[in-house]
Amino acid sequence: MRPALFLDRDGVINLDxxxxxxxxxxxxxxxxxxxxRAAxxxxxxxxxxxxxxxxxxxxxxxxxxxxxxxxxxxEFARxxxxxxxxxxxxxxPEHGRGAYRRDSPRRKPGPGMLLDAAAAHGLDLAASVLVGDRASDALAGARAGVGTRVLVTTEAAEAALAPAGTLVLPSVLAAAAWLEGRPLP
Structure with a gap:
């Protein structure tokens, strides 16, 4: 089993x-x-x-x-x-149409996507890191047993909703510096 870096997309990979x-x-x-690359x-x-x-x-x-x-x-491969x-x-659960209107354990803050990825690819959740921009990302990570959860936000209200033990950093750039072991910008 190997660790993973789980990345939320909008707000972490790209501007939302x-x-x-x-x-x-x-x-x-x-x-x-x-x-x-650091991961x-x-x-x-x-x-x-x-x-x-x-x-x-x-x-x-x-x-x-x-x-x-x-x-x-x-782009990531390049x-x-x-x-x-x-x-x-x-x-x-409210705004989905047809078959998409439902509660799903895969929808964050549910842990389903993380658990499914771990099962499919032999990932060690406890040794993994999740980077998200919303408390629901960090909560999904906590529920799945992800060892390190990083919330990239400058919003105090969002940070306050994150589960205990979540590392809050101001940006993805700061998260990169943290993972690389460099001083935070």
Whole structure:
């Protein structure tokens, strides 16, 4: 079993413009590739775990999502940090349409995506790190038994909602410095 770096997408990998599903909407956040390379250098697998209720709401399709993630995967590989897997949850209990309108243990703050990735790829959750930008990300990590949870936010209210033991840092760039063992910017 090997550890993983679990990455939320919108707000961690790319700027969260709300329901990002096209390449022209993507703005990679400063430090994301440094963070990913630092994880790979430490023998960690890279796994994206992302709620995608835009699919469930009918704003874009699963094919649109997979197209964008295929492109993102190529960008990560070009940066020397290939993605092992992408886990996503298109469901929403209130705003989903049709089969997408449901509670799902895969939807963060549920632990399902993390547990499924660990089972599918032989990942050691206790030795893993999750980086998210919302307390629900950190809560999903805690519920799944992820050993280190990092919340990248400057919002005190969001940080206050994170489970105990969550490391709060101001940016993805700071998370990269932390993982690399450098002084925080």
């Amino acid at each position: 413009h709300g329901y990002v599903y096209r390449i022209d909407q993507v703005e990679f956040l400063p430090g994301i590739f440094a963070l990913a 790979v250098a430490r023998g960690m697998a890279l796994v994206v775990v992302t709620n995608q209720s835009g699919i469930g709401r009918g704003l874009y399709t699963e094919a649109d999502f997979h197209r964008l993630m295929g492109w993102m995967g190529l 940066q020397g940090a290939p993605l092992l897997a992408v886990e996503f949850c298109p469901d929403h």
